[in-house]
Amino acid sequence: MEKTLQQKTRVQENKTVYQILFIIAACHLLNDSLQAVVPAMFPILERSMGLTFTQLGLIAFTINIISSVMQPLVGTFTDKYPLPYALPIGLTSSMFGMLGLALAPNFAWILISVVFIGFGSAVFHPEGSRVVYYAAGNKRGLAQSIFQVGGNSGQALAPVITALILVPLGQKGALWFTIIAGLAVIFLTYIAKWYRTQIQLTSERGASPRKNVQTKAVSKAIKAALILLIFIVFARSWYGAAIANFYAFYAMDSYQVTIAEAQIYIFVFLGMGALGTFIGGPLADRFGRKTVILLSLVAASPLTILLPFVGKSTAIILLGIIGLIVMTSFSVTVVYAQELVPDKIGTMSGLIVGLAFGMGALGSVALGTMIDMFGLTETMIFASLLPLLGLLSILLPSDKKVEEWYKRA
Structure with missing residues (x-):
């Protein structure tokens, strides 16, 4: 009986549960679309409330820094104490944040609202990544x-969102996204039930954490690799x-286009970036994770x-x-970090994905301040040089080598 249970468990571990992967990916889409509403509202808030670029940068900083700082903390905690129902609770926080954003009368109220949205995102990403780990089977790269x-x-x-909803409806158009948040809560409640079952199965078969037998030299090398990965994520973010x-x-300033027309540029960059994210995993499986991480920035830098x-x-x-090339490394850096430290899936996911948000937050404040001080064109020229930092990937x-370390862990 015990042998049959072990065989069944082994099959389940190797099986890729696509239904769960697609549902959690859909929830990821809903979660990040909520967060995307905030920068999408910038042109509207700048005109309606007379906000400066520095204030807009502070809004982006607030939502992203809450998410980025809390993600590794949430991931570290849930590595020890998994909390399946934290997923729908987190999106409920985002729902209240969207409601506050739509009705915010001033700058301070906007900041409070985005704190709730950032908290929801901080909970979702490490726990969502753990769900992916359970559902991935032996296809971690594809699953991620x-x-x-x-x-x-x-x-x-x-x-x-900006062109179709926020431009015609203004700030109150954000009310529609409370419905999206509610939909995500429903999906994540279903995911949480499945997630809880996987935790119970793991507990029943008496699985214990893998023992770390790495040498001090290997541990130092892993830490150095993580620090280097942080700089690469910094450049991309x-x-x-x-x-x-x-x-x-x-x-709008250089080409004299309208707010709605200007969104086409962002949509093309982000849309092709989404495609790049999807193909990055299969490319890394074929050509190597390090190769994809290196080329994602270096190959894009001339453009x-x-x-x-x-x-x-x-x-x-x-x-x-540019969006297609740069974002091929997004999922690859997450998997690379998880393989460096395989016993801390949530922590590594929170660190790398949270870091992307956090670095983006710092970048928003710094770049917003630079625009106020030096101008749009000069700041964009400076930003165009950042992908050159991808050359650090050579190191x-x-x-x-990572695979050798992974087998020792």
């Missing part, structure tokens, strides 16, 4: 790509923040440097290609 493309697709909806938060203003100097039609084409340990 499916999950992450949901989030990036949600971010890509920001320009569409700051460049993404420059485009997602401020390129609409650059397009990013050229972007501020081209016309409006060429800019759309370049933004699409990352090879996939073969």
Whole structure:
């Protein structure tokens, strides 16, 4: 009987549960579309409330820093004490945040509202990534790509949200997104029940944490690799923040387009970025994770440097290609970090994905301040150089070396 249970458990561990993967990816889309509403509202808030670029940067900083700081904390806690129903609770927080954002009368109220949205996102990402780990079976790279493309697709909806909802309806148009949050809560309640069952199965078969037998030298090398990975995520996140938060203003200023027309540029960048996120995992499986991480920034850098100097039609084409290339490393960096420290899935997911939000938050404040001080064009030229930091990827340990460490863990 015990042998039969072990065999059944082993089959379940290797089986990829696509139904759960697609549902959690859809919830990721809904969660990140809620978060995308905030920067999508920037042009509207700038005009209706007379906010400065620094204040807009502070709004982005608040929502992203709450999410980024709390993600690794949530991940560390739930690595020890999994909380399946934290998923719908987190999205309930986001729902209240959206309601507050739609009705906010001033700058301070907006900041409070985005704290609730940021908290919901902080809970969702590490716990969602753990659900993916349970559902992935022996296809972790593909599973992570499916999950992450949901989030990036949600971010890509920001320009569409702006053009179709926020421009005609204004700030109160955000009320519609409380419905989206409610829908996500329903889906995540179903996911939480499945997640709880997996935890119970793990407990019943008496699984224990893997013993770490790594040497001090290997531990130091892993820490150095994680620090290096942080710098790479830093470069990608700051460049993404420059485009997602401020390129609409650059397009309106340089090409004399309307708010709605400017959203096309952002949509192309983010939409192609979502595609890049999806294909990044399979590419990494074939050519190696380190190779994809390196090329995602280095190969895009000539195009990013050229972007501020081209016309409006060429800019759309370049933004699409840049988004496609840059975002191929998004899911790959998560899997790379998880394989570096396989006993801390939630922590690594919270660190890398949270770091992306956090670095984007710092970038939003810094870039917003630079725009106020030096101007849009000068700031965009500076941002175009950031992908060159991707050259640091050359120093990352090879996939073969990481695999050796993973087997020792």
